[in-house]
Amino acid sequence: xxxxxxxxxxxxxxxxxxxxxxxxxxxxxxxxxxxxxxxxxxxxxxxxxxxxxxxxxxxxxxxxxxxxxxxxxxxxxxxxxxxxxxxxxxxxxxxxxxxxxxxxxxxxxxxxxxxxxxxxxxxxxxxxxxxxxxxxxxxxxxxxxxxxxxxxxxxxxxxxxxxxxxxxxxxxxxxxxxxxxxxxxxxxxxxxxxxxxxxxxxxxxxxxxxxxxxxxx
Numbered sequence: 001x002x003x004x005x006x007x008x009x010x011x012x013x014x015x016x017x018x019x020x021x022x023x024x025x026x027x028x029x030x031x032x033x034x035x036x037x038x039x040x041x042x043x044x045x046x047x048x049x050x051x052x053x054x055x056x057x058x059x060x061x062x063x064x065x066x067x068x069x070x071x072x073x074x075x076x077x078x079x080x081x082x083x084x085x086x087x088x089x090x091x092x093x094x095x096x097x098x099x100x101x102x103x104x105x106x107x108x109x110x111x112x113x114x115x116x117x118x119x120x121x122x123x124x125x126x127x128x129x130x131x132x133x134x135x136x137x138x139x140x141x142x143x144x145x146x147x148x149x150x151x152x153x154x155x156x157x158x159x160x161x162x163x164x165x166x167x168x169x170x171x172x173x174x175x176x177x178x179x180x181x182x183x184x185x186x187x188x189x190x191x192x193x194x195x196x197x198x199x200x201x202x203x204x205x206x207x208x209x210x211x212x213x214x215x216x217x
Contacts (some may be wrong), residue, residue, distance in 0.1 A: 024088040031079055039079065043072055046089065049174065050096050056169050057100040058107070059158060067103050071096045086183050093176070094184045097166060104162070156206040164199035171196050 024045075030038035050071050055064035074095050082091060157165060170181045171192075182189045 025084065028079065028082055028084070028088060032082075039076055042075075042079075042088070046092055047072070049089075050092060053093065053096050053169065053174055054100055056173050057166070058103060059154060063103065063107070067096075067099050071099050074099070087180075090180050090183045093170070093174075093180070097170075097184055101162070101166070152207065152210050153203075156203055156210055159206055160199065160202055163195065164202055167192065167195050168199045168203060172200075 022041075024042075027038045027042050027045075031042070047068065051064055051068040054067040054071070055061060058064050058067065071092065075092055078095075082088070086094075157168065160168070167181065167185070170176045170184065171178075176184070178189050178192050181187075182192045185192070187195075
């Protein structure tokens with residue numbers, strides 16, 4: 001099974017814009033009663049966030065699209081057994097995290113991207129952090145400096161331990177609450193907070209080294 005995000009969007013977005021959007025729980029209930037169109041609305045509601053998570057996790061637009069498709073295929077197959085033990089968004093993110101983790105391990109085993117250059121051209125400018133303002137840069141160069149900063153952070157993020165990478169993506173990129181991250185990763189809330197603290201410290205160290213290196217290039 002393959003979902004065409006664009007086609008689903010055209011069928012369902014009109015209903016959402018008209019104010020017909022319903023709660024996640026009602027969409028799940030409709031799907032479980034046999035209304036497959038309810039799943040189209042779930043895809044419309046969450047496809048951007050799921051793709052964003054996959055793109056930042058895998059740092060590859062094509063692979064991210066493939067994984068996002070797989071996430072919704074897995075969700076479609078499992079939604080009939082969903083029993084509201086957690087929110088639908090948490091459940092979908094949990095599926096996405098598992099898929100991305102497995103995909104990244106698969107790619108690492110085959111050394112995908114191992115020799116990618118720091119200044120290699122990219123297909124997208126969508127970065128894993130909030131944008132950095134540079135008040136001293138000329139207006140015409142602002143976008144260039146912003147992309148360079150984003151690329152430095154992407155490269156540093158890719159070097160982090162997998163546990164640290166995933167928790168920073170969920171917290172600082174996707175802006176999820178501690179409680180939701182704890183549910184997604186099946187960790188105590190205190191562990192989530194301490195891991196985020198350690199991950200930020202590690203990222204700061206790697207960024208500092210990369211910035212110093214960039215200054216002398």
